[in-house]
Amino acid sequence: MSQTVELYIYDISQGMARTISQMLIGKQIDGIWHTSIVVFDREYFFGSGGVESCNPGTTLLGTPLEVQKLGETHVPYGVFYEYLNGLSTTSYISSSYDLFKHNCNNFTEEIAQFLCGTSIPKYILDLPNEVLQSSLGATLSPLIAQLEKSARPIAEEQRSVPRDEDFEQLNSQIEEARYNSFLLEERRKTIKEKLAKKERKREKKRKKILKEGGTVPSDLQEENTMTDTEAVNGAESLPSDQVLAMEEEERKEDEEKKKSREPPIVFKDLIDVKAEFDALVGLIDGKLSPDEQRSTEELQQYMIGGEGSWALSDGFLDYLNRLLNDKELPVDVRIKILNILAAAALKDDIILVLHGDRKDHVIMNYAFELDRHTQPEQEAVALFIANMFENLSSSEWLMYISEWTFNGQQTSNIRVTTKVAVHCLLSDVPVLQDRGAAIIHNLACKEKMFKNFRIRQRLPKGSLSKVFDDVAVELTMALLQYFNSKPSEEQLYRCMKALVKFTQISGQEVPQLIQMIGPDPRSFKGTSDRLDELIQQVSVKLH
Incomplete structure (x- = not known):
């Protein structure tokens, strides 16, 4: 079923911009525009409080000045909600809000493109540049920022999308479940390893007794040999040959998994x-x-x-x-x-x-x-x-x-891993550079990308890989800086391979960084055939 997608347009200056803009900045501005998207019977918007939603038209701004129908969407609500969750925890967190560069209108533009491939009016997107380029832009900023706070839902209607603690709790639960599952599996493996080890010892004793011409005791006779009563999977004990077969099967499965990854x-x-x-x-x-x-x-x-x-x-x-x-x-x-x-x-x-x-x-x-x-x-x-x-x-x-x-700073495993990688790569110690290049290579190659381009386009930033957009950007900046140190072919190959992955993970920011900061990867052409192949893949992303 399709859903109507609407753009609610508010003038947070309540008509004041039209009255005083000519006098203050020398040009006519019809309004200070705040926009939101209405879909699935909810109004969604972005501000200094992060991504929020409410019943349509129930913010303190009251009735919108204008309602524009942007189109129809066939995106299911579950997919939209996951997409929104991704945005609200990556590129549209509260601390990323910027009145002129990253505001409510940038948010509605991105949502509109996702839901129905439509842009919001150009005059709304162009407004920040008009104000910024004016001589009194800096003076107006505090006033506009104060007006922006009016774009808040009435308290009882407010619902953040989502709360940081909700995601933290969910992530912890996922990791806990993963740990418990792995712990159980490891316990099974350990039991089987012990049983197999014990059976090998029994077999060795049997062979030794038979070689010396003795009689094998009943507890060592093969037909009576069973595993200990400690059960695998909580079931009855298994014959030793079956345990060994299961052990070998699991080993082969692990080997296949390793072969299938980079x-x-x-x-x-x-x-x-x-x-x-x-x-x-x-x-x-x-x-x-x-x-x-x-x-x-x-x-x-x-x-x-x-x-x-x-x-x-x-x-x-x-x-x-x-x-x-x-x-x-x-x-x-x-x-x-x-x-x-x-x-x-x-x-x-x-x-x-x-x-x-x-x-x-x-x-x-x-x-x-x-x-x-x-x-x-x-x-x-x-x-x-x-x-x-x-x-x-x-x-x-x-x-x-x-x-x-830790010591007053927020951190996580991925932040620590990234910090170690960057610090080592940019040091002047060859051993650290070698290991830093290895870590960045491993990080970049950790996660295979989604093969379906249409699916990738619809996913929020940060969802294409376990190396999130901001991590990819940070590591890219380190790589570009490292390139200026004239690394060896091996180190250059590792880093260029990582750069290829990062251009896939963060399709806009990383190519822009390469073009702005340099050096141009093509300057390393001719170093080796395998490097030229990677450089070509990066170059395609720069056009």
């Missing part, structure tokens, strides 16, 4: 885990409590003994917090534990350790203060972040958007 750039052979662990033990010997000593032993089981993350007890994160933040310990302690974590990041069950840190954010708070750490600490943090892209689950964790406050 290969990340990780550093697998840089860390000698045993050497790092021995050095760590030497540095902290005699300085730990009994509980912390036990955590050291658990870490050894996990990293060297071949055990799963289940070997780490609940106190492991307290132990980690001590090692990272106790300034009484030598700085090498922090470097060694970070290097061990970077090696742990390559394990497919590292996500269980990370999810245990959802409350205190020990690891990401430390990474957030990257610029305050010594160079070796920065290198270790960057190595950890880069290696986190080895597995799908841990790379998703790096991109969580749930926020928390």
